[in-house]
Amino acid sequence: MATDLASIPPEADARLPPAGTRTGRAARWLLARYPVWPVVAHLADKKVPRHRHSAWYAMGGIVLFFFAVQVVTGVLLMVYYDPGQPWQSVQHIVMEVPYGSLIRSVHHWAANGMILAIFLHLFSTFFLKAYRPPREMTWVTGLALAGLGMAFGFSGYLLPWDELSFFATRVGISEVEKVPLVGGFLADLIRGGPDVTVATIGRFYPLHVVVLPLVVLGLIAAHLTFVQVQGVSEPDSFRALPPENRRYHRFFGEFLVAEVPVWLALGVLLVALAAVAPRALDPEANPAAAAPEGIKPEWYFLSQYQALKLFPGSLEVVGQAVLGLIPLAMVAVPFWDRSVPADARGRLVTRLGVAAVAGLVAMTAWGWLS
Amino acid sequence: MNYPVWDVPWLGAGLVVAIIAVFHVFVSHFAIGGGAFLFAAEWWAGRLARAGHASDAARVLDFLHRYATFFLVFTTVFGAMTGVGIWFAIGLASPEGTSLLIHQFVFAWATEWVVFLLELTILYLYYYGWKHNPRRDQVFLAGAYFVVSWFSLFIINGILSFMLTPGGWTPENRDLAAGFFNPSFWPSLVLRTATMFLIGGLGGLLIAGRLGAEDPLKPRVVRFSAAFVVPAAFLVPILFGWYWSTLPESTVKMVQEGVAGLGGGRLTAITRHLVLAGAAGFAVMAGVLVAVVRPRAVTTGVALALMLVVQMGLMGAEFFREMARKPYVIYGTLYSNSLWKKDADAGPATLKTPFLERARWHPAVLPGSTEHGEWVLRLQCMSCHTRKGYRDLTSRTASWTPEFAFRWFDTMHEQGVMPPFQGSDNDRAALAATLLNLHGRALDGNDVLRAVTEKARQAAPSPATPSATPVPPPEAPR
Numbered sequence: 001m002a003t004d005l006a007s008i009p010p011e012a013d014a015r016l017p018p019a020g021t022r023t024g025r026a027a028r029w030l031l032a033r034y035p036v037w038p039v040v041a042h043l044a045d046k047k048v049p050r051h052r053h054s055a056w057y058a059m060g061g062i063v064l065f066f067f068a069v070q071v072v073t074g075v076l077l078m079v080y081y082d083p084g085q086p087w088q089s090v091q092h093i094v095m096e097v098p099y100g101s102l103i104r105s106v107h108h109w110a111a112n113g114m115i116l117a118i119f120l121h122l123f124s125t126f127f128l129k130a131y132r133p134p135r136e137m138t139w140v141t142g143l144a145l146a147g148l149g150m151a152f153g154f155s156g157y158l159l160p161w162d163e164l165s166f167f168a169t170r171v172g173i174s175e176v177e178k179v180p181l182v183g184g185f186l187a188d189l190i191r192g193g194p195d196v197t198v199a200t201i202g203r204f205y206p207l208h209v210v211v212l213p214l215v216v217l218g219l220i221a222a223h224l225t226f227v228q229v230q231g232v233s234e235p236d237s238f239r240a241l242p243p244e245n246r247r248y249h250r251f252f253g254e255f256l257v258a259e260v261p262v263w264l265a266l267g268v269l270l271v272a273l274a275a276v277a278p279r280a281l282d283p284e285a286n287p288a289a290a291a292p293e294g295i296k297p298e299w300y301f302l303s304q305y306q307a308l309k310l311f312p313g314s315l316e317v318v319g320q321a322v323l324g325l326i327p328l329a330m331v332a333v334p335f336w337d338r339s340v341p342a343d344a345r346g347r348l349v350t351r352l353g354v355a356a357v358a359g360l361v362a363m364t365a366w367g368w369l370s
Numbered sequence: 371m372n373y374p375v376w377d378v379p380w381l382g383a384g385l386v387v388a389i390i391a392v393f394h395v396f397v398s399h400f401a402i403g404g405g406a407f408l409f410a411a412e413w414w415a416g417r418l419a420r421a422g423h424a425s426d427a428a429r430v431l432d433f434l435h436r437y438a439t440f441f442l443v444f445t446t447v448f449g450a451m452t453g454v455g456i457w458f459a460i461g462l463a464s465p466e467g468t469s470l471l472i473h474q475f476v477f478a479w480a481t482e483w484v485v486f487l488l489e490l491t492i493l494y495l496y497y498y499g500w501k502h503n504p505r506r507d508q509v510f511l512a513g514a515y516f517v518v519s520w521f522s523l524f525i526i527n528g529i530l531s532f533m534l535t536p537g538g539w540t541p542e543n544r545d546l547a548a549g550f551f552n553p554s555f556w557p558s559l560v561l562r563t564a565t566m567f568l569i570g571g572l573g574g575l576l577i578a579g580r581l582g583a584e585d586p587l588k589p590r591v592v593r594f595s596a597a598f599v600v601p602a603a604f605l606v607p608i609l610f611g612w613y614w615s616t617l618p619e620s621t622v623k624m625v626q627e628g629v630a631g632l633g634g635g636r637l638t639a640i641t642r643h644l645v646l647a648g649a650a651g652f653a654v655m656a657g658v659l660v661a662v663v664r665p666r667a668v669t670t671g672v673a674l675a676l677m678l679v680v681q682m683g684l685m686g687a688e689f690f691r692e693m694a695r696k697p698y699v700i701y702g703t704l705y706s707n708s709l710w711k712k713d714a715d716a717g718p719a720t721l722k723t724p725f726l727e728r729a730r731w732h733p734a735v736l737p738g739s740t741e742h743g744e745w746v747l748r749l750q751c752m753s754c755h756t757r758k759g760y761r762d763l764t765s766r767t768a769s770w771t772p773e774f775a776f777r778w779f780d781t782m783h784e785q786g787v788m789p790p791f792q793g794s795d796n797d798r799a800a801l802a803a804t805l806l807n808l809h810g811r812a813l814d815g816n817d818v819l820r821a822v823t824e825k826a827r828q829a830a831p832s833p834a835t836p837s838a839t840p841v842p843p844p845e846a847p848r
Contacts, residue, residue: 055671102642254583257667261657265675265682271649272682275642275689280765 006035047248048255051238056124058259063121065263066114073107083205086161087284094281105274111153115300118149126353130233131334138226139334141219148216155208166285167295170196180317236341303360306367373465374731375748380759383463390459392685394452401445402523403570405516412509429587437577442497466708467699475529482525489519531558534695557613564602564609571598572677579670592665596658603655621694643689650683697789705789707753714790725793737796738815743804746797767805772821775802
């Protein structure tokens, strides 16, 4: 009897579990209908180099874990959140909905954890020089995801509509307003008018729960596809080893399995933080009131906020230009530093990276303390 | 109030005790479960040797020696440091409660310290006799260590469980047996025993993580260690059900229904900590099952992650146990701010007398002054709260008015979460002023009394200070 079922490649037949077993039968049933053996074989052979910096390879998975937590807790919060009555609905979540305070606090801490993990992933990739060709697009999509992660934070921060979130958002958007030529237009577009009002929530909410998730999911798919196709980058010190001394983990079955307990620990850490330090809901925002003292943006915007203070008055445009150049320079890095192993240019980029991290940490600490 | 108050800025005295105690609980449970692990692994090595697998037995003993080295250093160094730290901290944070425990359980404490000395002696004999003692003696020493260390848990468990469920013990009868073998003694003992097996097994995973991925011993050690963790992790929720059945009714109500907050909602800190303990239990079970399926993937990082999970779970469980006593430090006997319930029950004759006249450790203050309020705050509130920090008073009083503050102290007690307020109206007004001054005001007790009197005059023909439950002003939840 002729059928349109695909035949099982001989090498698949050799590597799959025996045909007599349940898993073997299931695998052959699927392969006969979806002939994707080359993809399966590619993934099964994926390796992760073993060296003293291998732990940094786990950061991407950690970012994904936090993102998954955000999706689950975000959907649960959406059940009760009402953009027409933002503060009242969050109060209802915190005070009356069973476990509402816990879910909201986990969402808050996972957001912070995700952005921290993004920074760690970004800088570990940078210092391991994993951005060099042929991985330029992995780097660029990663940078875009980092920016979108911060956009998630900014758009979500306003949604409770409490005093702190209102004034911090107002301060943040006022920085946009100072951009020459287009600043006013952009600020009005973001705010939905000349000031932050409930109309701003009407823009931030769909951005936070629909637009950004869709864009991020698309970019994550691209980013992961690039990683799967090109494999994990090997640092120069590892490449310098004789081939017989290079050791690898299998990605599926070893490396990924070892990440599961780490994700579990991070999940429990989120619950612990939510238990010990639940996210507070401040009094409802009153746009007519004076801003309380000490209003600052969230920690991941503090370095930029503090840096702009170094450019007072009319110099602020210069500060904005300098800050605007930083992401452009980061995008350009893999197109400028291409040499494997690293040459003088590569070493210069590493030193600039160290200076950038030191500056970021110092500015954040300064902003925190000032 | 026979003792001074330990005012720890930002953290608060209670959290200092908790931070030390939570780590100590992990170490002390490991110190017992690890003993069981040593004994079982000795037995395993002996069985391999008797079956003619001498090289396998030698490798298991090599693994066991690494385990014992880590175990000895970790449990003795950190166990001793945190153990002494707890005594130091609880003596400062709750001197009245510590005094009660010492006086009530003198014999138990004495036994505990003898047992502890014996425990250490056996452990040193075991470890330093490694090369010299016959294996049979080592098996005996490991077993003896486990039995003796478990007996120390037996004693401590009696005292800890007494604090939550004193049972038939009263300050009058001082019945040692009734207090020690209290309603939650046995479930608590079995629950802690299962937990210590779990942690002992995780110690084995930690050492197994150091073995190379290709080492043939690794899967066997991982599965041997998991045999400690998995049954215990299954048992813990069941045993918790038994423990739960012995808890005071007020505790069960607090977990199930929450505590009414100022905004009419529920403050569920105790429930959050219970959820944390449950989440940790699930996570450690899932993580160890993954390790069993893929033992070669177990690394030091994996084992540390699982230990971190258990540490956080213990934190949830211990916070739960502490909060379950709220507002007492000895349930039904002594409030957390060192007020005896029998004194509170004596009624207004005791509670309404000027507070600072009954408290010993304070300077002379002018009635109604800000110093007056400051000392009432320190002596009645700071054993649990901080001005700004953990359980901070600043955010909790953000929208208070003088009239509201004046009345709210009683309402909080009626809701079952706070001790009764002690003192006269002058004390009450002085404390209210101090709390309002946390927000930049400059009031003293007399200002508050004037505001309360004026409000009462406007509200009703009778100018008497009202005693009905006040309606709270709108306040943000937390």
